[in-house]
Amino acid sequence: MNRTAESVWDNCLAFIEDNISSQAYKTWFEPIKAVKLADNALSIQVPSKFFYEWLEEHYVKILKVALTKELGATAKLVYIIRMENTYGNKLPFTEKIPSSNRSNMQLQEVDVPVKNKSPELKNPFVIPGIRNVKIESQLNPNYNFENFLEGDSNRLARSAGLAVANKPGGTSFNPLLIFGGVGLGKTHLGHAIGVDIKDKYPEKTVLYISAEKFTQQYIESVRKNNRNDFIHFYQIIDVLIVDDIQLFSGKAGTQDVFFHVFNHLHQNGKQVILTSDKAPVDMIDIEQRLLSRFKWGLSAELNHPDYDTRVAIIENKLYRDGVEMPGEIVEFLANNIKTNIRELEGAIISLIAHSSFNKKEITIDLARKIVENYVKHTKREVSIDYIQKVVSDYFQMDVDTLQSKTRKRHIVQARQLAMFFAKKYTKASLASIGSQIGQRDHATVLHACKTVNNLSTTDKQFRKYVEDLNKKLTL
Missing domain, CATH: 3.30.300.180 (DnaA, N-terminal domain)
Known part of the structure; x- marks a missing residue:
């Protein structure tokens, strides 16, 4: 035969x-x-x-x-x-x-016609025990859904994260892209999804990696001439979580290798979770073929937490640390630190530390002192509402007029300036800026920013508007 x-x-x-x-x-x-x-x-x-x-x-x-x-x-x-x-x-x-x-099979000795010999192969993800079948997930179990409190600012992202954790690779949220400003919980939510998946599906290979670390590993794989092995390692992951994907900007080689990894995982029903400080539409120097893939699933934005969510975050933190704090102090903290969850938790930790080290009771005066020092040394984010108010006052109109549909030239220019400074001074996406400044779309915001840049170089009076507003917003 x-x-x-x-x-x-x-x-x-x-x-x-x-x-x-x-x-x-x-x-x-x-x-x-x-x-x-x-x-x-x-x-x-x-x-x-x-x-x-x-x-x-x-x-x-x-x-x-x-x-x-x-x-x-x-x-x-x-x-x-x-x-x-x-x-x-x-x-x-x-x-x-x-x-x-x-x-114990009989070996066949074969000549090795290799045009480019590579050094001894090592796994590109350098972690102890890689030779074991189990690949360490690099997840932080302290970042879980239990302490990622739900509010209006994060409801969509959190719900999508739970859906992915229940059925990784089996929902339409693939990839799931979580985006938002600094300190709003992107990394926390990425870890929480991974931790929940590992709990529900222990047999799945889950891996958390920062975009920066991924890039370093890729460069090393090229240096050692084992790029294919690098790609293949990532292609065997069931759930890949990449943090700060915007850091791939301008790195053509890294984007190319991630493109191959992403395609393989997506085609094989594996789950991809990405975090970014920008929405896909705002990412600069990322290849179009990658951006289009980021949009295949769901892009969910994390916004600044509202007052009720801030109170809940403080109370949850105090409960986990076993600390009691008067209600008026909780309210004071929630009212005075509004833009960043990381700042909020940092202020609580400072307050508890000062109280215990100095054996002082936590009072409103101590809280005020801590918050003043904390805020003084922390770069504050300007809100879109504040920008609209400053621009409206400068042009002697109210915010409703600024946001209106009118096409009068001076109102259009004021609106465009508000959009320009919102993009410059906040982490909000173009879509979010547009929706808050008169229900416009992201393309309108993009056009406004280009118009402001162009007029600043050609129109002396307009350049003065930009300089004056810049001073008012950076005081």
Whole structure:
């Protein structure tokens, strides 16, 4: 009987599939292709050296049994690794490696025609115990849904996060992009989703990584000439959480490699969660093909917490720390620190520390002193409402007129200036700025910013408006 490499490998796969989990089979055996059968040696093609090492580390015994059943005791196995040559020559190169003698299979010695030899392969995500099957998630269990309190400012993002945690990869929120200003809980929510998934689906591989760390790892993989192994490592993750995705801006190589990782994960029903300080429409120097993919799922904004949410955050923090604080002080803190949850928690910690170290009771005077010092040394965010008021007062009109639909030139210019400064001094998205300044869309805000920049260079009077308002907003 004339047997082919494909028929032998298909029979091996049938045996292997019956003896390992379906997830492991899909990840580690479906991508393999049978290439050649000669002299009782089966050559199989695998995507990378990392892939080959993992098979040898974890599945060599079952490979031996399957191949021996098909070809007998003299069976030989050769891996063919086809990968990109990342330096100069864009053509792929091939490396053939015989199976290790751990399998007790007879080895076939094969010349290795490699155009660009790579150094000893190491996993691109350098963490202890990477050789174990379990990959450490890098999640912080203190960032969970229990202490991520719901309010009007975060309800959509939190609800979407819970939906993803209940069914990762199985909702229309893929990717889930969480965006908003500094200190509003993006990182917290990203971790909370991951922690909840690990709790509900312990068998899933979840990984949290900052965009900065991802970029560093990519650069290292290029330096060591194992870019394909880097890509493949990220392609085996079930739930990938990338923090501060806007930091990919201007990094063409990192964007390209992330594009391949993203496509593979999305096509295979894996979950991608991203955080950013900007909405996709506001991201600069990010390739259009990536931006379009960021919009496939849901973009959910985190806004500044309202008064009730701020009170709830303070009370929850005090409860977790086992500290009691008079209601009037809680209200004072909630009224005076409005823009940033991180600032709010920092002020509470400072207040508790001063009280315990100096053995002083927490009083309103102590709270006032702490808040004054804290706010003095913290860069304050200007609100869109405040910007609209300053601009309206400067042009001697009310805010309603500024926001109106009128096309009178001086009112249009005032509105455009408000949009320009809102983009300059707040972390709000273009869509959010537009909706707060007269229910406009993001394209109107973008046009307003371009108009202000153009007029500032061509119109002396208009440049004075910009300079005067800039001074008023930075006092």
